[in-house]
Amino acid sequence: MTELPDPARFAHVTDWVFDLDNTLYPHHTNLFSQIDQKMTAYVSELLTLPRDEARKLQKELYQEYGTTRSGLMQRHKIDPDDFLNKVHDIDYSWLVPDPVLGVAIKQLPGRKFIFTNGDRGHAERTARQLGILDHFDDIFDIVAAGLTPKPAQQTYDRFLELHEIIGRNAVMFEDLARNLIVPKALGMLTVLIVPKNFEPTFSEIWERDPAFDDAVDFVTDDLASFLNTLIREPEA
Incomplete structure (x- = not known):
């Protein structure tokens, strides 16, 4: 198209x-899905939430603040460097x-x-x-x-x-x-x-x-x- x-x-x-x-x-590479899953895990561990609740909150933060990281910084004062390092620890061979x-x-x-x-x-x-x-x-x-x-x-x-x-x-x-x-x-x-x-x-x-x-x-x-x-x- x-x-x-x-x-x-x-x-x-x-x-x-x-x-x-x-x-x-290309989107079909699906590389960002790895980052997405890492962010869900980060929210789950940070706030001791079940995965489904963590994912729901992650998406709410994304919508409200533009990025999950920005939302976590605003609401929970996270270390942005720690967040970025953890969620970008992915397999680039995809x-x-x-x-x-x-x-x-x-x-x-x-x-x-x-x-x-x-x-x-x-x-x-x-x-x-x-x-x-x-x-x-x-x-x-x-x-x-x-x-x-x-x-x-x-x-x-x-x-x-x-x-x-x-x-x-x-x-x-x-x-x-x-x-x-x-x-x-x-x-x-x-x-x-x-x-x-x-x-x-x-x-x-x-x-x-x-x-x-x-x-x-x-x-x-x-x-x-x-x-x-x-x-x-x-x-x-």
Whole structure:
């Protein structure tokens, strides 16, 4: 269902900004399910809750605070470093190297960034396993964001200021439409990454963000093909 873009729409772009989880690797890889389970276990152990109650609370915190970590910090004063280390202790071999995506990112004209609500270590391990780490200029993680996750306005402002990015010269790729609202308002082009053969019943409705469709300029289920359309030489 890749919506092939008009390359002319991207001709002005000098900064390419990519979310990490379920954006730079396909949703069906299911890597984030490991992190999700680790977070449930963390909540269960922290508050001595049965797993089902811990998972319910985890999702409530995610909805209210943007991330489970942020909610636990607000309500229970946890150590964020301890949380990030434990929930990112996962098996990265689930990821298959993606040389096609790597070549596409490398050939994009301008700077490339990873902008994630995870930490730098997780982003580096993920990108390294995919074989694309060396193609990025920098990683802006939750620590660089002052522990305030997307979609907070101040987090985007901090990212743009740090790297001297002008919104209208940038594009952002994300798997959550609500995280594209601020970039759209800042003048950035926005691309929503969805799972292959995406169906409305694929995930929980609060993850789908149907109310935020106006923040999305393009939708694709194949990031590499989408990028290759932008760098392909025009036909004679």
